[in-house]
Amino acid sequence: MAGKCNLASVLGGFLVLTLLHNLLNVSGQNIPAVALFTFGDSNFDAGNKQTLTKANVAQGFWPYGKSRDDPNGKFSDGFITPDFVAKFMGIPIPIPAALKPNVNVSRGASFAVADATLLGAPVESLTLNQQVRKFNQMKAENWNDDFIKKSVFMIYIGANDYLNFTKNNPNADASAQQAFVTSVTNKLKNDISLLYSSGASKFVIQTLAPLGCLPIVRQDYNTGMDQCHELLNNLAKQHNEKIGPMLNELARTPGFQFTVFDFYSVILRRTQRPSNYRFFVTNASCCGVGTHNAYGCGLPNVHSKLCEYQRSYLFFDGRHNTEKAQESFGHLLFGADPNVIQPMNVRELIVYPVDEPMSEVWLPTTSAMVQASDSSSSASRGYEFY
């Protein structure tokens, strides 16, 4: 009898411990206290553009920041995706703009600047290469090697390169497109390698959105009500196809770990089936003027047209998402499965032991599955709601 009782209570205790352990994992309590560093363009800019230009940056003015009563240089009606990822990582303070004076960068910083590119010399902005150099300048004073190695480096860059390319080469043929994509992705690879030589080891790379479906692109290229600009979507697809294989190759160098967030599919799914994701409008912006309300949000000389309810829109201005959308991207980055982010999500990347080779590589399955769903009217696929 006594023996049985003991066995039952031991098993019971074990069950409770297992449950508790899972709960602690789920609520993120044992995520190590590391930093989040972001690089790229306006989507990740936490206010850097404001320090690089004497002009008034529209994002410093209402209705930017409207949902938080705080226009602070972020390209949204409120928080941006990295703010949510930082929150899920348990970082107690907002990730500051690295170029602003007297900011607390103890848990990371944003080096991203609006208008940033990989190639060329962007006006009043920084290329990714210059952003990485800025990180290197600030390194010795702020973060030690061990901390950098455990921290997360998130990158979203390239959209401005392709927007500039299509503006200057509206009739680029297949070989001109391929050559440009190769030069852009080679530069990206070099810059990621530079960051790796600076001590970074955990990389999160976000693929490019379907750029031809951005409201500002639909508006500028007069694509009409339902169409996207196919040249830009094709360039984004060609760019994205190179990302996973490139990172698989880099992951052969010791300690290099990464994951790829399939942002292209995330935006496309929301664009095609808004109501599945609780949006009403996905092809026009909430704030701005023009056929798709895509121009001039926040500019003093534009009488901004503002939508009634920003949470029903996927895009806040012509090329940036609403806070509601960005919060869902943060959730996907941190916790989604390999249909959306692979080979692991950000939470798994953070707890993955440093210096241990990755047990899985990136596989080209996601894009194949999404292409299948593009051409099918069936709405019955399991990953539908990501």
Ligand SMILES: *[C@@H]1O[C@H](CO)[C@@H](O)[C@H](O)[C@H]1NC(C)=O
């Ligand atoms: C910076 O922020 C951290 C919290 O992440 C805090 O512990 C630290 O005291 C802050 N440093 C300064 C100088 O305010």
Ligand SMILES: *[C@@H]1O[C@H](CO)[C@@H](O)[C@H](O)[C@H]1NC(C)=O
């Ligand atoms: C845009 O394209 C032009 C023509 O190719 C190039 O000279 C310029 O440097 C590019 N600008 C940026 C910011 O990449």
Ligand SMILES: *[C@@H]1O[C@H](CO)[C@@H](O)[C@H](O)[C@H]1NC(C)=O
């Ligand atoms: C957006 O798409 C919907 C449904 O396809 C269409 O009815 C609407 O006219 C489009 N609006 C704009 C501004 O493109």
